[in-house]
Amino acid sequence: MMAPARRRTARADQVFVTLMLAPSLLILAAFYLYPMASNVWFSLTDLSLMKLRQGGAYIGLANYADALGGADFWRVVWNTAFWLTAVSVVVRLVLGMALALLLNSAALLRLRLRTLMRLALLVPWATPPIVAVAVWRWLLHPQAGGINRALLWLGLTRHPIAFLADTATVWPAIVLIMVWNTVPVATLTLLAALQSVPRELSEAAALDGAGSVRIFRHVTLPHIMPTIMILAMLMTFWTFNNFVYVWLATGAGPGRYTDVLATEVYLRGFVDFNLGSSAAIGVIMAVAMGTFGLLYVRVLGRRVAS
């Protein structure tokens, strides 16, 4: 008697699951899967922005061969992997950790500064990246910017520095903008993790005679490691694919000195009109991030499970 009824509810539940998932999956298919598939096709053609109507002719892997064979491409890869991603993620994690420890310190609470600091952290975080870039372009302005004025006043430099136009300073300047804008996410996430470390653990370690550095290394750090890993992964995705910081701060300049993969896709497609070769770079980018993501999930999954 029960079996048919149960089968009916199972069927009904299947319909329920399908209907609930359908809207998201359809939108994602239309806006991720379809563009990705057509990008793979474009990357095998010589499609040009000027001759969209004719479409492109199939040219095999020529776009990939061109891209991978050019010295410029590897410079762009280096810019993206090292400056845009590695440096900025590490700086944010280290600075975020330092600020989280500061916020978590008993002294800050005693000085009644913790709430003020928390609120202050919200300001850069709530600032849209487009605004962060605009403001820092002003602060780094050679004539009127506050940074140059301070450096001149302190006598640290004789002449104003055009931070975003000088190859020696442009990458640190872009990293500075990203760090200012996003260090609060790292800080507040790490602070929440620090506050979840059971107090008994560090107290027990202190009773055993461990100093604060050793407690941090052997008690606190292992406990918050999963959070650090997740944070590192999220920030890597957010930065590696990012277009606006570099594009709005320097337009990939001076020259193409700060060109990264995202701006390279844009430049090839919408400045050089070469949609085929732009699509090839895009496919390389997507494959790189997809591989990184799957690897990371695998490693992270194992670590969290054990």
Add this chain to the structure above:
Amino acid sequence: MRLRARIGDGAILLTAAATLGFLLYPAVVVFSGSMQTNETLFARNRFDLTWDNYRHIFDAGFGTYLSNSLAICLAATLAATVVSVMAAYVFSRRRFRWRRVLLTAVVAGQWFPWIVLVTPLFILFARTGLTNSYSGMILCYTAISIPFSVYLLLGYLETVPRELDEAAMVDGCTPLGALWHVVLPVMLPGVVATATYAFLLCWTEYLLALAFLTQPAMKTLPLGLYQFFGEDTTDWGAVMAGSAVTTLPALLLFLPLQRWLVSGLTAGSVKQ
């Protein structure tokens, strides 16, 4: 010992002050700069307060950009949140075939470089007449908000005991009724936080807007703001005022929601 503690306090106080300066100075510059003329911005010791920059940017069409941004972002946030809650709920509560694969695929949307979407969607939009339209942008922004929204909501859903909706279903609720009457009220702060993230994502999006909105009457705030950066000269007063107008709504949304925003970020990924 007391002296050492005092030196320690002093060091922490100094570090805290330096940090506060680093975090807040740019914002102070924006809001004070937005109320100065271009002349006093470049002069060293003058400071005349004025609303001229704001008047100027609204004369230059900032009101239109503001209402475009509001319409597109509110609609996209609503759509993305509704469909993400639906998807996250079944991902969290049901075990079905292809679940892992589909969930990974949805969440993996976060890893996807949006720049790759530009060319294919540009062509698709041109063919279907969606360029320079609200509906095209709303669809786009809904799509880019879904992966992260589902990821966040999964984390919040883990904090709602399963027994709660199971009990509701035993009492005769439909699955949808259990979600609506039992689960949603409990996780409402999480849903609000998710919607906030989605809204801010859309509010500050520049690249897709740049590609798909070419008519001045359709432009959004981020595009409007960067109009004031010229090839040779930049209207800095207008940039500051535009920055202030763009930032203020985001800041007002963040203040009440900060705790929820932080807790959601890492909650979802630990268990999948």
